[in-house]
Amino acid sequence: MSQANNSRFPAWSPKALLRNRAFLTVAIVILVWIVAGFAKPGFGSYGHLRYLLELAAVIGLVAIGQTYVVIAGGIDLSVGAIVTVSAVGVPLVALSGDGGGAFAVLIILAAATSIGFLNGLGVAYLRIHPMIMTLAMATFLQGVLILIAGGTAISAQNPLLAWLGNARIIGIPAGVLLWAVVSGAALAVLHATPFGARLYALGANPLASALSGINVQATTMAVYAVSGLTAGLAGVLILGMNGQGYVGIGDPYLLASIAAVVLGGTSILGGSGSYAGTIPGAILLVTITALITVVNASAGWRSILFGSLILLLLLLSGRESQRR
Amino acid sequence: MTPQAIIKANGLSKSFFGNPVLQNVSIALEPGRIHALLGENGAGKSTLINLLSGALAPDGGEIEIDGRSHRRLTPSEARRAGIAVVQQELSLTSDLSIAENIGLGAYPRRFGLIDYKALARKAREVCDLVGLEENLSTPVGDLPLGRRQMVEIAKALFRKPRILVLDEPTSSLSAHEAQTLTRLLQRLRQEGTAILYISHRLNEVMRLCEHVTVLKDGKVTADRSLQGVDAAGLVRLMVGRDPGDLFPHWTPSPERQTIVEVAGFSSGLLRDIDLDIKRGEILGLGGLVGQGQEDLLLGLYGALPASARRAVFNNVAGLPSSVSRANALGLAYVPADRKREGLHLIHSIAWNMMLPDFGKARGLSRRDPAAERKLATELADRLSIKGDLTRQVQALSGGNQQKVALAKWMPADPPILLLNDPTRGVDVETKREIYVLLRRFAAQGKAIVLSSSDTPELVHLCDRVAVMREGGIAALLEREQISEEAIVAAAMGAEAAKVAA
Numbered sequence: 001m002s003q004a005n006n007s008r009f010p011a012w013s014p015k016a017l018l019r020n021r022a023f024l025t026v027a028i029v030i031l032v033w034i035v036a037g038f039a040k041p042g043f044g045s046y047g048h049l050r051y052l053l054e055l056a057a058v059i060g061l062v063a064i065g066q067t068y069v070v071i072a073g074g075i076d077l078s079v080g081a082i083v084t085v086s087a088v089g090v091p092l093v094a095l096s097g098d099g100g101g102a103f104a105v106l107i108i109l110a111a112a113t114s115i116g117f118l119n120g121l122g123v124a125y126l127r128i129h130p131m132i133m134t135l136a137m138a139t140f141l142q143g144v145l146i147l148i149a150g151g152t153a154i155s156a157q158n159p160l161l162a163w164l165g166n167a168r169i170i171g172i173p174a175g176v177l178l179w180a181v182v183s184g185a186a187l188a189v190l191h192a193t194p195f196g197a198r199l200y201a202l203g204a205n206p207l208a209s210a211l212s213g214i215n216v217q218a219t220t221m222a223v224y225a226v227s228g229l230t231a232g233l234a235g236v237l238i239l240g241m242n243g244q245g246y247v248g249i250g251d252p253y254l255l256a257s258i259a260a261v262v263l264g265g266t267s268i269l270g271g272s273g274s275y276a277g278t279i280p281g282a283i284l285l286v287t288i289t290a291l292i293t294v295v296n297a298s299a300g301w302r303s304i305l306f307g308s309l310i311l312l313l314l315l316l317s318g319r320e321s322q323r324r
Numbered sequence: 325m326t327p328q329a330i331i332k333a334n335g336l337s338k339s340f341f342g343n344p345v346l347q348n349v350s351i352a353l354e355p356g357r358i359h360a361l362l363g364e365n366g367a368g369k370s371t372l373i374n375l376l377s378g379a380l381a382p383d384g385g386e387i388e389i390d391g392r393s394h395r396r397l398t399p400s401e402a403r404r405a406g407i408a409v410v411q412q413e414l415s416l417t418s419d420l421s422i423a424e425n426i427g428l429g430a431y432p433r434r435f436g437l438i439d440y441k442a443l444a445r446k447a448r449e450v451c452d453l454v455g456l457e458e459n460l461s462t463p464v465g466d467l468p469l470g471r472r473q474m475v476e477i478a479k480a481l482f483r484k485p486r487i488l489v490l491d492e493p494t495s496s497l498s499a500h501e502a503q504t505l506t507r508l509l510q511r512l513r514q515e516g517t518a519i520l521y522i523s524h525r526l527n528e529v530m531r532l533c534e535h536v537t538v539l540k541d542g543k544v545t546a547d548r549s550l551q552g553v554d555a556a557g558l559v560r561l562m563v564g565r566d567p568g569d570l571f572p573h574w575t576p577s578p579e580r581q582t583i584v585e586v587a588g589f590s591s592g593l594l595r596d597i598d599l600d601i602k603r604g605e606i607l608g609l610g611g612l613v614g615q616g617q618e619d620l621l622l623g624l625y626g627a628l629p630a631s632a633r634r635a636v637f638n639n640v641a642g643l644p645s646s647v648s649r650a651n652a653l654g655l656a657y658v659p660a661d662r663k664r665e666g667l668h669l670i671h672s673i674a675w676n677m678m679l680p681d682f683g684k685a686r687g688l689s690r691r692d693p694a695a696e697r698k699l700a701t702e703l704a705d706r707l708s709i710k711g712d713l714t715r716q717v718q719a720l721s722g723g724n725q726q727k728v729a730l731a732k733w734m735p736a737d738p739p740i741l742l743l744n745d746p747t748r749g750v751d752v753e754t755k756r757e758i759y760v761l762l763r764r765f766a767a768q769g770k771a772i773v774l775s776s777s778d779t780p781e782l783v784h785l786c787d788r789v790a791v792m793r794e795g796g797i798a799a800l801l802e803r804e805q806i807s808e809e810a811i812v813a814a815a816m817g818a819e820a821a822k823v824a825a
Binding site for chain 2: 007008009010189192193194195197198200201204205207208209210211212213214215222271272
């Protein structure tokens with residue numbers, strides 16, 4: 001039996017590793033870190049790398065949901081707005097009896113999940129294209145935020161968030177630990193559960209998935225809800241690190257999350273990829289940003305350089321492989 | 325070979341990822357001859373066509389056109405040489421009209437713009453040839469599959485080809501359309517076109533073709549005139565052994581309990597039909613293409629909105645409201661268009677086999693990789709799917725893909741199987757395997773509904789045949805009444821009535 005199994009399921013080979021996009025992205029990150037470490041004093045210090053990881057944690061959290069959604073054949077353009085909702089919302093729902101601050105966080109996470117769920121509802125039942133649905137949702141949320149918060153920054157008095165943003169456990173920032181734990185769970189769900197398999201099914205062929213007995217609507221709603229939840233989590237973390245939230249705080253994370261997903265080798269067409277690639281993708285992204293700030297140029301030129309570098313990296317790490 | 329061949333391939337070889345698909349294959353197409361290309365799925369027929377049309381470059385060998393030899397033929401060189409291919413996978417753009425599709429890539433120009441008048445005129449000419457009477461501005465997406473196939477053929481003719489390659493042109497055609505095609509090909513032959521004809525329907529080949537090349541495992545096993553060869557002889561050439569009976573011996577199953585009963589059932593095209601499906605039988609659905617066979621299957625399966633006055637499925641009253649509900653009631657559906665509806669081409673064979681279970685299992689439960697591998701290996705062994713199960717399904721031949729589409733339902737052991745043309749584009753050997761499998765299922769007491777465009781299949785395999793016509797059941801034939809004549813007569817009844825009206 002094991003003999004037969006071996007021929008049916010070839011053993012793992014080192015060659016396969018070279019075609020693994022997650023592994024390749026990790027390799028690029030390590031290479032960039034080594035080169036930058038030599039080229040620029042202080043880059044390779046533990047403190048600096050730790051700082052990069054803290055920044056990557058926020059992008060990484062947003063990108064969990066984005067990876068799920070993209071694998072399932074959609075896209076979520078509302079993640080930036082949900083991050084802002086969460087960062088601005090926690091101080092607003094602060095209640096007098098909520099001494100530890102956990103209650104406010106839970107309320108906001110539930111709200112973020114519900115927003116994602118609404119996205120899913122629109123995509124699954126009203127059959128609105130994901131791009132339109134989530135973009136409309138983002139615009140709607142932006143309007144609500146302006147009405148509620150206006151142009152002022154809102155400070156949070158939340159002990160839980162303060163701890164999340166500043167504490168270190170054996171030298172590792174709590175935010176990075178949070179990212180690590182949630183990432184582990186996200187990877188397990190994606191690769192070791194039927195729900196994860198359904199995402200790959202949906203992204204590759206929704207029609208065949210439906211005819212195979214997969215509940216396409218329920219899965220779609222669930223995946224956008226997950227995206228709302230992880231974006232909400234990222235917002236909470238930013239608020240903890242920043243101390244205050246303001247309208248627009250989440251905006252950079254929309255493009256960053258999509259870039260991290262694609263840099264990590266997940267096909268934008270859906271059906272293939274893994275969060276295992278998105279993790280180094282997020283780290284690569286903040287590393288490039290950090291390197292570019294060193295260049296003595298105006299913000300405009302830095303932005304141009306950043307965009308060009310992302311394109312270059314995508315070309316280097318293999319274009320979208322041929323699909324039918 | 326013969327000096328007057330228009331196109332000649334000498335010793336072509338081609339490998340994909342180190343697997344030799346064609347080895348030292350030679351073929352010569354002569355003007356005014358219909359040349360059959362036979363072989364099981366995966367024998368290399370499609371690859372050979374792709375080499376001849378320049379879509380792929382050979383690893384070895386050469387292609388000679390009018391005496392000039394090419395190491396590598398580009399698609400535009402092939403087009404200029406007058407090669408036109410009618411693909412098995414339709415290559416039409418569904419949003420464009422019939423005329424636009426026909427002219428695509430070769431639009432007549434006037435002052436640099438498309439000359440729609442000339443296009444319409446020329447398109448009309450070729451449409452008349454293939455018997456397409458539809459308005460030429462109809463979007464192709466609105467046509468049934470059989471008509472689209474005719475558009476595809478018209479598109480090839482539009483280029484006035486000297487060499488016409490047809491890859492299974494009749495698999496989605498009705499009997500009437502197939503006849504039109506036969507007449508057309510005979511006319512083209514007289515006009516001196518060289519025709520390469522690929523089909524799994526041996527009767528057609530026997531009737532139409534003069535010469536045959538047989539491929540088996542990428543090698544030519546026969547290249548000869550069809551004079552004095554019979555159908556059994558052809559099958560022997562293809563599978564390399566005696567064919568035996570294509571169809572297994574029919575024996576009635578002991579169990580004949582009714583498992584599905586619907587009355588006043590409407591869905592899609594279907595209006596108010598009554599039907600019961602029994603355990604231990606294969607119920608055939610015949611008729612012309614697109615008379616509501618698919619709507620019936622999809623309606624029963626909960627994939628298409630349906631209504632019924634009375635419905636009982638497996639002792640439960642009511643129609644299944646969703647596919648998951650239908651699965652829970654013991655129904656499984658194997659679609660006709662396996663690439664679009666049945667399979668996840670970019671995922672592995674083993675993964676595809678597990679899919680219904682992924683849909684059914686608790687979403688956040690743990691998958692058991694060892695059990696999945698074991699089950700996939702068992703299924704592959706049972707259906708004789710060979711090789712590495714981690715390959716993408718799109719790497720498989722049509723027959724093997726169909727086996728995967730069937731295999732994925734077997735772990736659930738559903739008592740009611742709805743099959744939509746399961747042998748379309750499947751080679752003889754795999755067809756036989758599927759037939760044996762279906763009769764075995766019936767003997768085990770499963771109920772099978774088999775929609776088929778292949779009439780012999782209905783005659784030899786089914787216990788009862790419901791002939792569909794315009795969204796209704798035109799005739800329900802019992803075993804002793806089933807014959808090709810009876811099925812065709814019932815299917816055509818509508819056309820006669822229409823003429824009368």
